[in-house]
Amino acid sequence: MKITNITTTECHIPLRTPFKTALRTVDCVHDLLVRVETDTGAVGHGEAPPTAVITGETLGSLHTAVEEFIAPALQGMEVEDLDAVMTKLDRCLVRNTSAKAAVDMALYDLFAQSCGKPLYKVLGGARNTIETDLTISVNPVPVMVADARAAVEEGFKVLKIKVGKEGLADIPRLKTIREAVGPEVALRVDANQGWTAKQAVRIITALEDAGVEPELVEQPVPAHDIDGLEYITRRVTTPILADESVFSPADAFQILQRHAADMINIKLMKTGGIWQALKICSAAEVYGVECMMGCMLESKLAVSAAAHLAAARSVITRIDLDGPSLCSVDPYTGGPVYEGPRILMNETPGIGITGVPGFEGV
Numbered sequence: 001m002k003i004t005n006i007t008t009t010e011c012h013i014p015l016r017t018p019f020k021t022a023l024r025t026v027d028c029v030h031d032l033l034v035r036v037e038t039d040t041g042a043v044g045h046g047e048a049p050p051t052a053v054i055t056g057e058t059l060g061s062l063h064t065a066v067e068e069f070i071a072p073a074l075q076g077m078e079v080e081d082l083d084a085v086m087t088k089l090d091r092c093l094v095r096n097t098s099a100k101a102a103v104d105m106a107l108y109d110l111f112a113q114s115c116g117k118p119l120y121k122v123l124g125g126a127r128n129t130i131e132t133d134l135t136i137s138v139n140p141v142p143v144m145v146a147d148a149r150a151a152v153e154e155g156f157k158v159l160k161i162k163v164g165k166e167g168l169a170d171i172p173r174l175k176t177i178r179e180a181v182g183p184e185v186a187l188r189v190d191a192n193q194g195w196t197a198k199q200a201v202r203i204i205t206a207l208e209d210a211g212v213e214p215e216l217v218e219q220p221v222p223a224h225d226i227d228g229l230e231y232i233t234r235r236v237t238t239p240i241l242a243d244e245s246v247f248s249p250a251d252a253f254q255i256l257q258r259h260a261a262d263m264i265n266i267k268l269m270k271t272g273g274i275w276q277a278l279k280i281c282s283a284a285e286v287y288g289v290e291c292m293m294g295c296m297l298e299s300k301l302a303v304s305a306a307a308h309l310a311a312a313r314s315v316i317t318r319i320d321l322d323g324p325s326l327c328s329v330d331p332y333t334g335g336p337v338y339e340g341p342r343i344l345m346n347e348t349p350g351i352g353i354t355g356v357p358g359f360e361g362v
């Protein structure tokens with residue numbers, strides 16, 4: 001199965017409600033889509049969001065990376081020679097991890113198709129259903145309470161609460177949300193780098209004392225502040241999850257060796273795709289550290305690639321793949337089915353998504 005052509009287009013999908021974190025506000029998914037064509041007629045698809053505030057990538061840079069660097073480098077290579085293709089993909093330009101992820105997932109889509117199996121089975125998994133949390137955007141407290149209650153009514157048992165914009169005011173905010181949803185709902189708190197290390201210890205300790213019992217606290221301090229992350233991890237009992245601090249397998253090793261966090265959030269857009277993400281899974285297994293599978297603001301195509309990896313690896317114990325739930329429409333055909341918190345994996349070959357708007361007629 002030889003790579004004959006790599007082309008791009010864009011998707012534009014409005015969100016149900018604006019997505020707000022300590023870093024940004026977004027009201028639609030406007031992503032790069034990639035199609036990899038082969039000499040057998042099989043095609044693979046991928047997607048990358050321009051998450052400039054996290055990966056530094058823009059729609060323009062995604063186009064340039066794929067069209068001017070990655071496509072010429074991979075042209076003519078055999079998909080089944082996965083090690084060689086992925087090594088070339090990694091080395092044809094540095095960083096640009098989301099652009100690489102879009103092509104990586106399209107290649108895995110093709111590789112699994114060539115095996116005649118769904119991707120999660122090719123990756124060694126047997127879980128055909130996984131369960132995701134739902135993100136509650138950072139907003140005035142009454143809005144967050146209403147959003148949290150609505151999510152619980154939709155069947156979500158785990159909520160990811162975005163905070164980190166107002167420092168100590170996050171303590172009463174989280175207490176109010178805990179009281180509103182009751183003790184049965186797990187709350188994951190994501191500060192998106194919004195606190196200092198000392199502030200984080202004070203806030204997390206106050207949450208522990210108030211009985212808020214967050215399941216974990218994600219990326220309390222800026223991405224580069226590994227010392228701060230370690231400082232917090234040593235001083236609180238609530239598990240600390242590293243997100244923006246971990247892009248590459250090398251980043252993960254640093255966190256694991258220093259025990260600077262209790263868990264690692266793996267996102268394909270940070271790692272550069274499944275090939276690199278698998279290395280983080282293996283490293284985390286060695287250290288006995290559990291992982292979360294997360295996503296950026298992505299539509300069903302990219303999220304489904306992440307879902308296949310999550311379904312395949314038992315070290316991924318927490319799933320934060322709510323992108324499709326946040327989108328107002330699903331423009332794709334096939335792939336995993338998203339039913340409230342449940343993601344039911346497809347049994348068709350590859351990632352399973354066959355209809356991708358913008359590429360018809362190719």
Ligand code: MG
Nearest residue numbers: 190218219243
């Ligand atoms: Mg996060």
